[in-house]
Amino acid sequence: MKYQRPKGTADILPGESEKWSYVEDTARLLFDDYQFHEIRTPLFENFEVFSRSAGDTSDVVTKEMYDFHDKGDRHIALRPEGTAGVVRAYVENKLYAPEQEKPYKVFYMGQMYRYERPQSGRMREFHQIGVEAFGSDSPAVDVEVMAMAMDFFKQLGVTNLKLAINSLGDKETRAAYHQALVDYLEPHMAELSEDSQARLHKNPLRVLDSKDKHDQEIVADAPSILDFLTPTAQNHLDSVTSMLTALAIPFEVDATMVRGLDYYNHTIFEIESQSPALGRGWTTICGGGRYNGLVEELGGPETPGFGFGIGMERLLLLLQDQDITAPIDNPLDVYVVGIGEATNVESLKLVQAIRGAGFSADRDYMDRKPKAQFKTADRRHARMTMTIGEQELTDQTVNVKNMATGDQTTVPLSEVYTDFAGMFDKYFDED
Template sequence: MKYQRPKGTADILPDDAKKWNYVEETARMLFEDYRYHEIRTPMFENFDVFSRTSGDTSDVVTKEMYDFDDKGGRHMSLRPEGTAGVVRAFVENKLYGPEHPRPVKVFYMGSMFRYERPQSGRQREFHQIGVEAFGSNEPELDVEVIAMGMDLLKHFGLSDLRLEINTLGDKQSRDAYRQALIDFLEPHFDELSDDSKVRLHKNPLRVLDSKDKRDKEIVKDAPSILDYLNEDSKRHFDRVKSLLDALKIPYVIDPDMVRGLDYYSHTIFEIMVNSKSLGEGYTTICAGGRYNGLVEQLGGPEMPGIGFGLGMERLMLLMDAQDVTFPVLDQLDVYVVGIGEQTSVETLQIVQALRANGFSADRDYLDRKPKAQFKTANRLNAQYTITIGESELESKKANVKQMTSGKEVAVPLADITQDFDDVINKYFNDDEEID
């Protein structure tokens, strides 16, 4: 039997994993600069956590969730997105308490699961980086989250970014718009797709998000949410726009943007990139918005929130397509060459001592001749080689060679194992140290 990975999943091999690690560590450092701290939630949750927050008419709930009954008869689901689990953790662990300064800012990274047709940059198991901030209703926090998303993508070296924003207003504005949309769509009921017929009276805003060609044609003339905003909603959105202007972050208002999940309110946004690697024209790479009311839905107090999510697979495709240079993060400091079987114990002791002192070190494990070992050191771009044979064993010294300059010196074994930094400073360039 031939074993293969499940459809819609991918093996991330060592060379690619180095790139993923770089992206994740870059994100961690940037988020810490903005004072966001990591949170880790379970990979599966009670089904209701996602169905209640995402909306029972969303594609995520109706078509894409991996759900199952466990052995205890509990209805569970693999997480299809990160926000709901973070909100559940926020409520369950009472992070809204007075001992937690507001806003409470967190970020997450991990696998998500959706049963959909696999395609470039879109898998059934995919990886997401996201942030959430709770406890402030101020437009300034909306703009901080947007600015952080833009900042992150620029840190990754991506160019030709486009920020699109919209508002869904508060509940009062949304209810007024919801009715106007129903009134507009009802005369076209028979022309709508089956999915949109179901959504029309449950959540008509989702019809605007339909991918069906007939639906798209119908909603072209639909009323705009911007015409139904009350004064508070207008004031919030105007403040967001003025703050983006103050930070010199260009944006485009897209009144048709509604996002795919039901929990959004007020500011929503998408950061797009123009790259053929994900199709023609601009494609969304990072998206999010405000979700006032979501904490209450999961049993918490009234507590506003805002966040965004970023797909790792799509990001990696874009970085490759734009020829982003990844730094070398696996530098080999020292390769230890042993000449003769009798040196095996000493070479093992040396590499372990070097590793204990913070150096990356390796040696031969295939019983190869010295020439083959030196070739390996060259291929791995080792900065130094340490060579030990019978004569070196007797003299209790080893030959240390700096590969870039070719300079080679005999150094006492005790000096090498005790403080190799000092060896470098003493025998080679005074200003050269290995981090």
């Protein structure tokens, strides 16, 4: 094979693309109910947009970014996630202006890029559906957005999901906790895994997230961030949990949960599945939270924000695993069977007339035998066939067959051309 797609990319072919559309359509419908509106931002941004927002120590920035210098020597990066670009657009278009309603609610869907080792549900080019709500500190926003995410999965029929939440608190919380955690971990320095040792000073929160068994044992007794929340942060978390309870949305608080991107604070959450399709244990299919400093970080006024991202590839694997299929239906109303090359033009006119009447139609282009054409019509689940051969051509008629019942009649071509819909109803009354 001379050419193959780049590592970690996929061709989404018909058969598969319908599922994508279904998921996207479902999202659009639901997000509209919550009055989120679509925003489309560039697939690439200046490198700094991502490095500033994600945090310079994050893996996304340090090793997963698809970046390059363009012909104008601009340092460009393909977006590794959706939030940064949206925040940049929010700032650049002055959507924080007083006349804009707050919160300013948007959603996006599209491809993201991360230079990673591909695995099931992890691609270099992958897709996310995400939402962002800017301008409100209210815990109600946190809850509503999380509720919307849960609602989305419910709409799709996905079950067995777990909503885990945590609070990263505010600046003071983090500073205090950061110190406490380092104080706790440093005596164990030698016991920690290599990775965690490296993380200890760069970003100690990440040690909490270590998958290393021994690390986990050590971490188990580490101080909890929840004990360091400032009154403000505690109030915020309390409001969130009580509202989730009021909405009867089950959740659990996971004090060790952190996020891969550094811009989060206060509420963070993940929606996880333990489908074997996604590997062992719980896998995140939706992650998000509050990012109150991010807009400022990218040059805007101090503006709170809350959002999430859903991994499309993972979601689709999950749907497949749970045998959830898209209600695919692009039914074929009429298959035109043409017998002999002489009928070619008439067949063409027929399918076009039928399509013009608002029905779907297809035909054979290979001059195949009637048997083969009927076979195709059957396989395509055509509701009706219209057969035209030499005899019909001279008579200016067409043979109409109801594929479900096998009934056949002969109809003047003129009737098809002048009133296909009427003809269809008359000869093809299905009930």
